[in-house]
Amino acid sequence: MTYAASRDADHESNWPRGSYLGRLSEAALDDLLALGRPRRFEPRDLLVRQGDTDRHTLLLLSGFTKVTATAQNGLESLLAIRLGGDIIGEMAAVGDMPRTATVTACGPVTARAVPHETLRAFLLRRPDAAVELTGIVSERLRWANNRRLEFRGYNVKERLARILVDLAASHGRPGRDGVELGFTLTQPELAALTGAAEPTVHKALKELRDAELIVTGYRTTTVRDLDRLREEARLLPSDLD
Template identity: 25%
Template sequence: MTLVDLADGLPQLRLGPGDALDRGALRGTALVLVSDGLVVVRTTFPGSTRRMITCHAGAGSLVLPPENGEVLFALTDAALVPISLLVRDEMLSSRESARLLADGLEETLRQKQGTIVSLSRLHHVDRVREKLTELAREHGRVGRDGIRLDFPLTHDLLGEMVGSARETVTRALDELQREGFVVRRGRIYSVKLEPEQLTTS
């Protein structure tokens, strides 16, 4: 059984690419399960145009509902299952369901810790390389150019993920393309790694 199986029959919210949900739209929600698609948690800062992506979640992932200044932002068509406090407590009463919830939250926490470590890198090209590897591991598909990221990845979006300015990300991607680490076709990127390398990267 998976988290998606566990939430089967619960109401879903459908989002299109670029749609966002704020705290008010998910009032009374304890957890949010991504049953399909890819969403990110985007944070804005009062009095600033700066934005930061603190988490990305694909099918089967759990995230907390957004706090003030945060939104859940869809990068692709997505389906979300809001899990209320009552439903969460019912799930926790079952050992198997509780284990699935704990495992899902553990994965989300591990990703957030990885993001913090990556942001400590002094060289922006290393931040971008690590983020692309992480995205390939969690959301990529094997293609002719390596592991393909099947969602539009703009320089602005990648900058929000790694805490760098758009121009800095552009220079980092240029360097990674010269190295042969990444291949770009339009707005779709592929990371030149073998699938087995992702388990140890």
């Protein structure tokens, strides 16, 4: 797994290749990071709110956020997480629609806020960046569809393993003991992502730790054996493309 060097003094030194900023060419990245204005968010601050009609995009430079949505009956669901290198709010920016989810800072977050007209102009003059953004949107939709299918086709431990493999591929960084995710999801958050009860997720998480597939610590989770975790997730080679 490789990483893209950053060009802003106020964020992490690199971004995973799976993130939007990590996929851009050096020229496109320099162009994009010159747009908009810097923003800082404190823990529990809302970056965007479901239903709002503002249309700017946020480029996450550092930090950890969670994406949630609330149904009409008031039930809140955790949909995804977003970290440094990710783009937030692109659907509202290019699709002229209200925000479909709320994004909340889980710690200190730095970002750049780019007006929707500015983003559109950037994508028009940088078709390579537009292609990468299309790929990001497509992958997110596929990820959401896969989660729905997995609720019926796989047990909780397999679903949890699949989520951890996905996170390692998109946001993992090589560390001393394996692939470090750089964050730790709470058990309620993992339960929401896997569509399972919290005690069941607790049991599955313990089994993965006992098998030495993962290690959880303060503010980080490390995948110690990615190949074995893929086997636990029942992932086929075609699922890893």
